[in-house]
Each structure stands twice: as C-alpha cells, then as structure tokens.
Amino acid sequence: MVSRERACQAIGLLAVTGRARRLLVELGVIPGLVELFHIGDWTTKLVAGNTLGVIAAHVEYIRPVAEAGAIPLYAELLQGPDSTGKEISEDVFCILAVSEANANAIAEHLVRILREGDNEANAAAADVLWDLAGYKHSVPVIRNSGAIPILVNLLRGENDEVREKVSGAIAQLSYNEADRVALADAGAVPIMIELLHDESEELRDNAAESLINFSEDPLQHERISEAIGIPSFQSMQSRLTRIRASDDLMARSMSRMSIEQLTWDPDLV
DSSP states (O other), X not given: OHHHHHHHHHHHHHTTSHHHHHHHHHTTHHHHHHXXXXXXXXXXHXXXXXXXXXXXXXXXXXXXXXXXXXXXXHHHHHTSSXXXXXXXXXXXXXXXXXXXXXXXXXXXXXXXXXXXXXXXXHHHXXXXXHHHTXXXXXXXXXXXXXXXXXXXXXXXXXXXXXXXXXXXXXXXXXXXXXXXXXXXXXXXXXXXXXXTTOSOHHHHHHHHHHHHHHHTSTTTGGGGGGGTTSHHHHHHHHHHHHHHHHHHXXXXXXXXXXXXXXXXXXXXX
C-alpha cells in the first residue's frame, strides 16, 4: 500500500502541469485514483483524494472526476476523524460544485451530514454550504435540498464553531430574496437578533449581516425592526455602507480606464 501512496503523490505532483495532467487522464488515472480512494486505508484515501483534487482543479476534468464516483468518497472523508481530510473535501467540493449537477449531489450529502454528523463534521459541512451559497447556480440548489431548516436548527445549538459556520452560511444565503423567505419561515430572524448580543464577534457580525439584508427587503423589514437600535447591527451597517461605497468608487474608476492604461501603466501591474 505504501508504494500506491507514493504513486498517488507522484501523480499529484505531475498533474500540476497541464500537459502531464492531460496525459495522465488519457492513461486512465481518474478511475484508478477513485478505486484507491474507495479501498485504501485512511492515509491512502487522503493522498488519493488530494491528487484527484489536483486533477479536478482544471475545469475540463470536473465532470470525469464526479462521474467516476468521487463525490460520496469526499463526503466520507468530510465525516472522518482527520482535519486534513476535512480540508481536502471542503476544497474539492468547492471545485466540483462549479457544475450545477455536482452541486445538487454535493448538497444532498451535506444535508445528510448536517443531520447525522458530529460537531466537527457539521462545522465542515456548513463551511462548504457557506462557500456554495456564493455560487449563483447553487443558491436554489441549497434551498431545494432542505438545508435551510437544518441550518437554523443547528444555530440553536451550543457548539461555537458549528454556530459560526452556520451563521456564515445563513448570512450568505440572506442575499437572495427567496432564501430570506425560507430563513424567516424556518425561524431564523429571532435567533439572529439574539445573536447580536453573543460573545463571539464572528457570530455577531454574521447575524448583523443577515439582518441588514432583511432590513433592506421591503417584505421582510418589519421582522427585524427591533434589531435596528442594537450597536452590533449599527456597526455592521456602517461597515457595509463603507465597503459598498468603496466598491462603487472602484467600479467607476475602472470604467474610466482604457485597455491601454490597464496594460501599460506599471503602477497597475
């Protein structure tokens, strides 16, 4: 098995370059790596999973890696005892989810993990959902998967890491109108208002960001009226206003620049 691990490592190093990666794929390396991922011991699973991730990092090979059966194996890795395995799975899931079909399959596994997993697995799954919520095509995928009520329920728990990751996912989802409705229906608003007083700065910030998005929605504004006077809400509102103003200024500045300026001005390179 050690020789297989070393072979996987060598393949991963070779696959960093485009020409070698294409040759390896043509030689049938993807099914072989998936098989090792499936039958290998834990160390072999880590190496094979990481190497598959290197190959999947090229958009051309996202579909072949998924079709070879890698997604359930990464879900297994995400639930495993090793933090490295969780990191590998999170990274590769974010790559594979570029495809909407893959995003659907990944969301199903993440929902199952959120229902059945321990705190570490739940935190990792919520972290992936946080990332996926930023993909335009994944927003309805997450909502339709049934993840939102589960996320809101986990927000009522006691584990700080889980709550921080879950609140981040909810903050990202709250930028979408339909998700705001689903979050409100699941009871997220009163929990978020309560979190504005939490000791964790990350929880306060994520809750405030969510509630600000609700406050800017005419259909949801009344739900969060009691949050408007809370200092953590006001602080985040001021911060977001500055960020948005800076982004608008940057966009206007870039729109006035010519292609020649962007190409030849050494200060912009």
